[in-house]
Amino acid sequence: MSNTDLRNNALVWFRHDLRLEDNQALVAACEYAETHQSDVRAIFFVTPKQWASHDVAPIQLDFIERQLNQIAIELAELGIPMDICQINDFSEVTGLLSQYISDWQIGRVFATSEPEFNERCRDASVIAAGVNLILKPQHCLLAPLSVLNLAGEMYKVFTPFAKKWRAIAKREAIQTLPRPAAQAAPLPKPSLVTFNCEKRCSSQWPIGEQAAQQKLRQFAQQKAADYQDCRDFPAIDATSQLSAYLVIGILSPRQCIQALLSHYPDALVHDECPGRCWLNELIWREFYRHLLVAFPKLSKSSNFNVLADNIVWRNDPHEFQAWCQGRTGYPLVDAAMRQLNQTGWMHNRLRMVTASFLTKHLLIDWRWGERYFKQNLIDGDLAANNGGWQWSAGTGCDAQPYFRVFNPISQCEKFDPTGAFIRTYLPELESVDLKLIHKLKIHSQAKLFGDTDYASPIVDHKFARTRAINVLSAMKKGGAEIRHKPQLDRASSVDLDKEIFG
Numbered sequence: 001m002s003n004t005d006l007r008n009n010a011l012v013w014f015r016h017d018l019r020l021e022d023n024q025a026l027v028a029a030c031e032y033a034e035t036h037q038s039d040v041r042a043i044f045f046v047t048p049k050q051w052a053s054h055d056v057a058p059i060q061l062d063f064i065e066r067q068l069n070q071i072a073i074e075l076a077e078l079g080i081p082m083d084i085c086q087i088n089d090f091s092e093v094t095g096l097l098s099q100y101i102s103d104w105q106i107g108r109v110f111a112t113s114e115p116e117f118n119e120r121c122r123d124a125s126v127i128a129a130g131v132n133l134i135l136k137p138q139h140c141l142l143a144p145l146s147v148l149n150l151a152g153e154m155y156k157v158f159t160p161f162a163k164k165w166r167a168i169a170k171r172e173a174i175q176t177l178p179r180p181a182a183q184a185a186p187l188p189k190p191s192l193v194t195f196n197c198e199k200r201c202s203s204q205w206p207i208g209e210q211a212a213q214q215k216l217r218q219f220a221q222q223k224a225a226d227y228q229d230c231r232d233f234p235a236i237d238a239t240s241q242l243s244a245y246l247v248i249g250i251l252s253p254r255q256c257i258q259a260l261l262s263h264y265p266d267a268l269v270h271d272e273c274p275g276r277c278w279l280n281e282l283i284w285r286e287f288y289r290h291l292l293v294a295f296p297k298l299s300k301s302s303n304f305n306v307l308a309d310n311i312v313w314r315n316d317p318h319e320f321q322a323w324c325q326g327r328t329g330y331p332l333v334d335a336a337m338r339q340l341n342q343t344g345w346m347h348n349r350l351r352m353v354t355a356s357f358l359t360k361h362l363l364i365d366w367r368w369g370e371r372y373f374k375q376n377l378i379d380g381d382l383a384a385n386n387g388g389w390q391w392s393a394g395t396g397c398d399a400q401p402y403f404r405v406f407n408p409i410s411q412c413e414k415f416d417p418t419g420a421f422i423r424t425y426l427p428e429l430e431s432v433d434l435k436l437i438h439k440l441k442i443h444s445q446a447k448l449f450g451d452t453d454y455a456s457p458i459v460d461h462k463f464a465r466t467r468a469i470n471v472l473s474a475m476k477k478g479g480a481e482i483r484h485k486p487q488l489d490r491a492s493s494v495d496l497d498k499e500i501f502g
Contacts, residue, residue: 008036009104013097013111014044014082015119017138017249018067019209020074022176024136025110030180032108040183041104042075042082043097044068048197050089054118054382055374058200059344063378064248065195066207072190079184084193090122094129101131112249113137115144115292116382117299140286141253142168144293147286154294157398161290162283166268174258200344202378205244212245213255220259220275228277234336234347235420240278241345243379246285256282288387291397298386301367308395310474314363322458323358324372326425329457331437332412333357335425342425344378349415355392356406361464363471366393394472402472405465413438428454 010029017023026042033040051061072082085096101109113135114120127133137143147165148154155161219240223230230238245251257279260267264275292298303309322328326337336350346354351373358369370389374380390396394404416422419434429437432454 007105008038008107009033010036010038010040011101011104011106011109012040012042012080013109013133014042014068014071015112015114015249016247017112017252018064018071019250019252020071020078020179021209021213022138022252022255023112024138024177025112025134027177027180028134028136029108029110030183032110033183036107038107040080041106042072042080043100044082044084045093045096046084046086046193046195047089047093048086048195050118051197053089055371055380057344057374057376057378057380058198059202059376059378060244060248060380061195061197062199063202063205063207063244065193065199066202067248067250069190069192070207072193076187076190078180078182079187081187082190086193086196090118093122094125094131097126097131098129108132108134110134110136112139114139115289117292117296120293120296138252138254139249140289141172141174141257141282142286144290147290154290155287158284158287161287162280165283165286166279169257170268174254174261176252176255176258202344204343205378207250209250212242212250215240215245216242216251216256216259220263224260224263224278225274228274231277232349232415233421234339234350235416235418235424239348243381243384244345247379247381253282253285284387285384288383291387292383295397299382303395304390304397305395305399305475307475308393311395311472312474313365315365315368316362319362319458320358320364320368322455323354323362323364323369327455327458328357329455330357330408330412331422331426331429331454332416333408334455335416335422338425340373340376344376346373346377349411351388352392353406353408353411355389357408359389359393360405360468360472361408361459361461363468366390366395394475402475403469405468407461407465409438409461426454 010033012026012029014025017025020026029040032038068084072084075082083100085100087093087096097109100106109126109131111123111133113123123133123135142165145154147161147168149160149164155164219242223238223240227238227240230236242251242256246253246256260275260279260282264273264279266273267275267279270276291304295304298304323333323337324341326334326341328334328337332350333354336346336354339350340346355366355369358364359366366389370385373389374382374385377385387396391399394400394402412422419429419437422437423430
């Protein structure tokens with residue numbers, strides 16, 4: 001390379017965008033290099049200490065490691081070398097990146113913006129150090145702060161946000177970007193990198209863009225039409241299970257929406273379109289990410305509704321452990337928690353059931369549950385996790401009211417009517433009569449489920465409901481005085497009928 005070409009190389013800084021197709025940062029880097037007749041390099045920072053502080057699940061770290069090694073190989077085939085740098089945390093990024101830019105004569109760095117507060121502070125520090133960092137907001141279809149109300153403010157209710165989002169999206173050319181062409185001769189196959197941190201096997205989730213796109217196509221073709229009718233039944237394979245791929249960026253939201261619209265082109269326009277229900281789930285994802293940018297306090301374990309600071313949580317550690325281990329004595333709650341513990345994933349309906357049970361039946365601070373989910377979910381994501389937990393607790397933006405308490409008995413009866421899901425994860429109830437499971441009663445003398453080892457109910461539903469409404473009424477506007485701050489120790493709309501809440 002001649003001296004006139006110095007500092008014209010392009011660098012792609014990979015983050016939660018571990019794909020080569022529809023990667024705006026990668027495409028922009030290749031276009032920059034072509035214009036300047038220069039080279040493209042890639043970098044990824046492994047940050048175990050930061051991940052630990054963010055409660056990233058070991059199963060998600062294993063998933064990231066596998067996908068990262070895969071795209072390093074694919075980049076090498078395009079003539080793009082990838083350097084995987086193992087450091088401790090974000091505090092080391094600026095210095096190391098500045099040195100890397102100097103060593104490799106980098107003229108511009110391209111990356112995907114991230115909505116979380118610490119990640120945004122990291123990027124601000126990098127830019128303040130003089131790095132020419134170009135951020136692409138591709139973690140959402142529509143960039144945060146681009147969907148605003150008439151006052152120019154972020155929506156605080158989902159329905160008008162979704163309406164405005166769809167109106168803007170209709171005007172967008174929703175086309176995905178192809179994988180870039182080779183930038184140079186293929187490079188030798190890179191050595192596999194192993195993260196120096198705790199991991200849990202994620203082999204049940206195939207890596208690679210081809211596998212993810214195949215799952216996406218199959219869902220759009222075969223399941224999206226019945227999604228609204230079947231999505232709430234955990235024994236039915238009716239959900240997309242694409243969230244893990246979206247979280248680490250093997251798939252982009254644009255790819256998901258394009259695939260849906262290819263089969264249901266009216267999903268953005270007509271409420272009755274079969275694809276509308278799943279589209280709304282993607283919009284909920286965007287809503288929570290937009291909120292994270294508009295309200296940075298959400299990244300700091302704060303209640304969205306400041307009145308929730310008045311709540312006096314019980315925070316019983318023994319009851320919390322019973323919930324974590326699936327020993328509450330409520331079959332649907334326990335089966336859901338065991339699904340999470342065994343697989344690293346939980347059905348969305350059950351995320352709401354278990355979160356409601358923890359925060360309302362046991363009156364345990366939603367932050368405890370949020371953290372446990374994040375530490376165990378392969379699709380753990382701050383925006384969605386925080387949004388879902390605050391929705392369930394009634395403390396969040398456009399959350400369910402504090403006086404709405406999920407009835408875990410009728411939830412069980414309605415959404416696992418045959419008991420198939422419960423018996424999958426609670427084998428001790430295999431021979432228990434279905435009517436007994438669905439008509440849960442607390443027996444003061446005899447064990448509820450006969451001679452099984454299954455736990456007795458941890459709390460009576462009616463008592464817990466009354467207690468929750470009383471305690472959570474601290475969120476009633478003008479109805480409570482601040483007693484003490486809650487301990488910081490570390491979602492979709494549902495029917496609000498009396499059968500479910502009671």
